[in-house]
Amino acid sequence: MYKLIELETVNSTNNFAKENINQLSDKTIISAKTQTNGYGRFRRKWISDIPENIYLSIILKPADTKNIINLTQYLCVILCKTLEDYEIKPEIKWPNDVLVNGKKISGVLCECVNKNNIILGMGVNLNIEQKNIEQISQPATSLNLEIGKKVNKKIFQKKLLNNFFTKYETFLKEGFVFIKNDYVKRTCFLGKTIFVSNKQDKKTEYFAKSIDHDGALVVLDKLKKELKILSGDITY
Numbered sequence: 001m002y003k004l005i006e007l008e009t010v011n012s013t014n015n016f017a018k019e020n021i022n023q024l025s026d027k028t029i030i031s032a033k034t035q036t037n038g039y040g041r042f043r044r045k046w047i048s049d050i051p052e053n054i055y056l057s058i059i060l061k062p063a064d065t066k067n068i069i070n071l072t073q074y075l076c077v078i079l080c081k082t083l084e085d086y087e088i089k090p091e092i093k094w095p096n097d098v099l100v101n102g103k104k105i106s107g108v109l110c111e112c113v114n115k116n117n118i119i120l121g122m123g124v125n126l127n128i129e130q131k132n133i134e135q136i137s138q139p140a141t142s143l144n145l146e147i148g149k150k151v152n153k154k155i156f157q158k159k160l161l162n163n164f165f166t167k168y169e170t171f172l173k174e175g176f177v178f179i180k181n182d183y184v185k186r187t188c189f190l191g192k193t194i195f196v197s198n199k200q201d202k203k204t205e206y207f208a209k210s211i212d213h214d215g216a217l218v219v220l221d222k223l224k225k226e227l228k229i230l231s232g233d234i235t236y
C-alpha cells in the first residue's frame with residue numbers, strides 16, 4: 001500500500017523529500033527519528049528532537065489533482081480519527097492544527113513541488129515529558145500526557161498510515177465534501193470571534209461562520225459582510 005523509508009536524523013523530512021522527489025515513488029513515506037531543522041508554515045521551527053514522536057512526510061504523485069488543495073484538511077481528519085482510538089477528543093484548528101484540550105498535539109505542512117508532486121509532512125507529539133513541553137512557543141501537549149502512559153510509536157504510525165491510505169483514493173475523487181462532516185464536527189472555533197493573521201502578522205477580527213463546501217473558512221467582518229478566507233492563522 002505504501003513504502004516506508006526510516007531515517008535516523010535528517011534536517012527535515014519535507015526537505016529530504018523535496019531534494020529526492022524524482023527518485024521517490026508515489027506513496028513513499030519518509031520518517032525520521034529526529035530532525036535538526038524541522039519547520040512549519042512560514043519556516044517556523046518545529047521542535048523535533050525526541051525519537052518517540054512522529055516526524056514524517058508522505059510523498060504523493062496523484063494523477064487526478066483537482067482536490068489536492070484539501071489534502072491538509074483530509075490529513076487533519078485522519079489524525080483526529082487515529083487519536084480518537086486512544087479515547088481522547090482532538091479538535092481541528094483551521095487550517096492545519098490538531099489540538100487536544102486547546103493545546104497543539106500535531107501540525108501538518110503540505111508543500112507542492114508541482115501539482116503532481118506533493119509532500120505532506122506532519123509532526124505528532126506522542127511522547128514528551130511535561131517539562132519539555134514548555135520549550136514550545138504556544139500551548140502544546142503530547143498523547144502520553146493526555147492518556148497518562150507511554151505511547152507505542154510503531155503502532156500509532158501504522159494505524160495512522162493505514163487510515164490515511166484506506167480512504168485516500170475516494171478523497172482524491174470526491175474532495176472536501178467527502179470529509180466535510182468529519183472536519184466540521186471537530187472544529188473548535190466556529191460560532192466564535194476569531195483573529196486571523198496573515199504572513200505580515202496583521203490581525204483582523206471576524207466572526208467564524210462556517211466552513212464552505214471547498215474547505216475555505218467563511219467569516220463575517222465587523223460590517224457583517226461575508227468573506228471567504230483561504231489561508232492564514234487563527235487565534236480565538
Ligand code: BT5
Nearest residue numbers: 012014038039040041044046047056107108121122123140
Ligand atoms: C505546523 O506549522 O504546524 C506544521 C508542522 C509540520 C512539521 C512536520 S515534521 C515532519 C515534516 N518535516 C518538516 O520539516 N516539517 C514537517 P505551523 O502552523 O507554522 O506551526 C508552527 C508552530 O507550532 C511553532 O511556531 C510553535 O509554536 C508550534 N510548535 C513547534 N513545535 C511543536 C511541537 N513539537 N508540538 C506542538 N507545537 C509545536
